[in-house]
Amino acid sequence: DTGVxxxxxxxxxxxxxxVTFRCDPISEHNRLYWYRQTLGQGPEFLTYFQxxxxxxxSRLLSDRFSAERPKGSFSTLExxxxxxxxxxxxxxxxxxxxxxxxxxxxGDGTRLSIL
Amino acid sequence: xxxxxxxSPSLSVQEGRISILNCDYTNSMFDYFLWYKKYPAxxxxxxISISSIKxxxxxxxxxxxxxxxxxxxxxHIVPSQPGDxxxxxxxxxxxxxxxxxxxxxGQGTILTVHP
Numbered sequence: 001d002t003g004v005x006x007x008x009x010x011x012x013x014x015x016x017x018x019v020t021f022r023c024d025p026i027s028e029h030n031r032l033y034w035y036r037q038t039l040g041q042g043p044e045f046l047t048y049f050q051x052x053x054x055x056x057x058s059r060l061l062s063d064r065f066s067a068e069r070p071k072g073s074f075s076t077l078e079x080x081x082x083x084x085x086x087x088x089x090x091x092x093x094x095x096x097x098x099x100x101x102x103x104x105x106x107g108d109g110t111r112l113s114i115l
Numbered sequence: 116x117x118x119x120x121x122x123s124p125s126l127s128v129q130e131g132r133i134s135i136l137n138c139d140y141t142n143s144m145f146d147y148f149l150w151y152k153k154y155p156a157x158x159x160x161x162x163i164s165i166s167s168i169k170x171x172x173x174x175x176x177x178x179x180x181x182x183x184x185x186x187x188x189x190x191h192i193v194p195s196q197p198g199d200x201x202x203x204x205x206x207x208x209x210x211x212x213x214x215x216x217x218x219x220x221g222q223g224t225i226l227t228v229h230p
Contacts, residue, residue: 004158031216042119042204042220043159056217091158095216101166103149104218106158 002026004107006092012113013082020078021110025094032075033104034067035091036060043091049075079112087114118142119207121221128228134192136224138205141186146210148181149218150190153202162203163190167210195228202226 005024013019025032030051035043046065047057051072061067064083069075079086089111093104120139128134136150146167151159165172165179165188172179178191188205202225206218 006158033217035218040222042121042206042222043218045217045219048217093158093218101147103161103164104216105161106151108156108158 004092004094004105006090006107006110008110009108010111010113012115014115015082015084017082018078018080019082019112020076021090021092021112023075023077023092023094023107025074025092026096026105029094029096029105030072031095031104032069033093033095034075034077035093037089037091037109038087046077082112082114084114087112119205119219119221121203121205121224123224124222125225125227128195128226130197130228130230131194134190134195134199134226134228136190136192136203136205136226138188138190138221139186140188140207142207143183143186144210145207147208148179148188149206149208150177150179151204151206151220152199153204153223159204192226195226197228197230200226200228 007022033048034046037043047067049069064080067077089109091109093106095104149164150162152162153159163174163177165181180189202223204223205221209217
């Protein structure tokens with residue numbers, strides 16, 4: 001399967017703990033996006049990378065959140081000192097080319113539950 | 116300041132009939148409009164898109180219409196099939212600057228197609 005891969009699929013943790021999610025994009029895609037989806041809402045943009053450069057961060061991304069994409073391949077999203085409000089589905093998407101008209105392809109997400 | 120709205124949380128249609136899903140937007144700095152379909156426990160899957168310079172795009176049973184003066188987007192599915200039952204999200208893609216490629220999603224419409 002050559003789609004976007006996310007790991008883990010589910011994460012349950014206690015409030016105050018740190019968590020890290022991984023996303024492996026489609027191999028030839030240079031743009032990688034993170035979104036967050038809560039119940040009854042559409043995905044909300046968090047941040048994106050073009051190659052290894054993080055080009056934009058949403059105001060939703062507090063200082064407890066950090067994302068990296070070393071070497072422009074896989075990406076990690078870390079949440080420090082998790083809070084109840086962080087419970088959500090975290091989605092990763094990738095697309096190819098700088099001005100490509102190709103749509104973003106999504107992974108199946110990581111569902112985070114904070115106890 | 117929700118920029119994309121899907122005002123119908125749900126839609127129920129008989130198999131073989133037409134399904135019409137609607138989406139309204141408030142900003143004009145977008146270059147592409149997209150529809151995604153989402154099944155439970157899976158990430159959104161790209162369905163069809165339309166450029167901001169067109170008013171119609173067709174792909175098999177799916178047709179997307181864009182009315183720029185009304186800032187309205189619709190997806191027609193004809194004929195509807197039970198396998199089309201899913202959550203449908205419309206999304207608009209930022210046209211330029213550092214936000215290029217970022218998607219803004221509506222809240223989604225749950226489509227149920229009855230046999």
